[in-house]
Amino acid sequence: MGHDHSPHHAHHRAATGNIALAFFSNLGFALVELAGGLWTNSIAILSDAFHDFGDSLSLAVAWRLQKISERRADAAYTYGYKRFALLGALFISAVLLVGSLLIVRACIGRLVEPQEPDAAGMLGLAVFGVAVNGFAAWRLRRGHSLSERAVMLHMMEDLLGWIAVLAVSIVMLFADLPLLDPLLSIAISGWVLWNVCRNLRATFRVLLQRVPAGVDPAEIRREIEALPEVEAVHDLHLWSLDGEHHITTLHAVVSADAAGAGRIAVKQAIRAVCSAKGIEHATIEIETPDEDCGLTRCSR
DSSP, X not given: OOOOOOHHHHHHHHHHHHHHHHHHHHHHHHHHHHHHHHHHTOHHHHHHHHHHHHHHXXXXXXXXXXXXXXXXXXXXXXXXXXXXXXXXXXXHHHXXXXXXXXXXXXXXXXXXXXXXXXXXXXXXXXXXXXXXHHHHHHHHTTOOSHHHHHHHHHHHHHHHHHHXXXXXXXXXXXXXXXXXXXXXXXXXXXXXXXXXXXXHHHHHHHHTTOOOTTOOHHHHHHHHHTSTTEEEEEEEEEEESSSXXXXXXXXXXXXXXXXXXXXXXXXXXXXXXXXXXXXEEEEEEEEOTTOOOSOHHHHO
């Protein structure tokens, strides 16, 4: 079997590499956090270290699923394994959702009973945290897949959290304001929850086979029916495998006197219309006006 050097395949491999980078960055920094939390005697940092260990597990799962999604189609999955990447997006989104809610709950407790952390120790760890998570988020910033977006949200959650720790630690070096820490954490968690819900909505739309964003079925129908020899289009279906690779199936009715070569030309013209709309896989059935495929009525 030959190698696939298509841009989509290259992007898929880049996505896997980006998720792997996020995993190793998160796991390595969790170990640093554990040591730093013991050094500064900070319960907050220790809690975040254990939180990051759990996140590393979710990133490992997403990395594995993204790797599986690179496999080619076979007898078991005739459209390929691309939808496995969606499972990774769902898994990480679920972890972020639960984790953010738990952080909000912990912050409410901190508002009720403020605690005085080691500001100097927090400052040192925050600088390192911003550097590590900032680099990982920067690498993922151009990711287009839903799994990359979910991982990027995870890294942005950590990055914004450490920026908040950095700001709070600087302020608390000069003022006794322990409430700043939980207030900033609640604001960050709210931002993460909003974006997680958006990513989950996009993921479920793909899983439920909604028409891909930016693709108009009515416009595609009009352009195909405007082609020479095409009298009508019916049973037009559009969906996406993973949010990036779009698919269509359709029936095109051509004039009864269209010869074999003419039908081939019609198919090529239809595929050109679909390709211009970002649809890379088109299955086209050609029919004559007097032919009844049994699907005309249910597709209207």
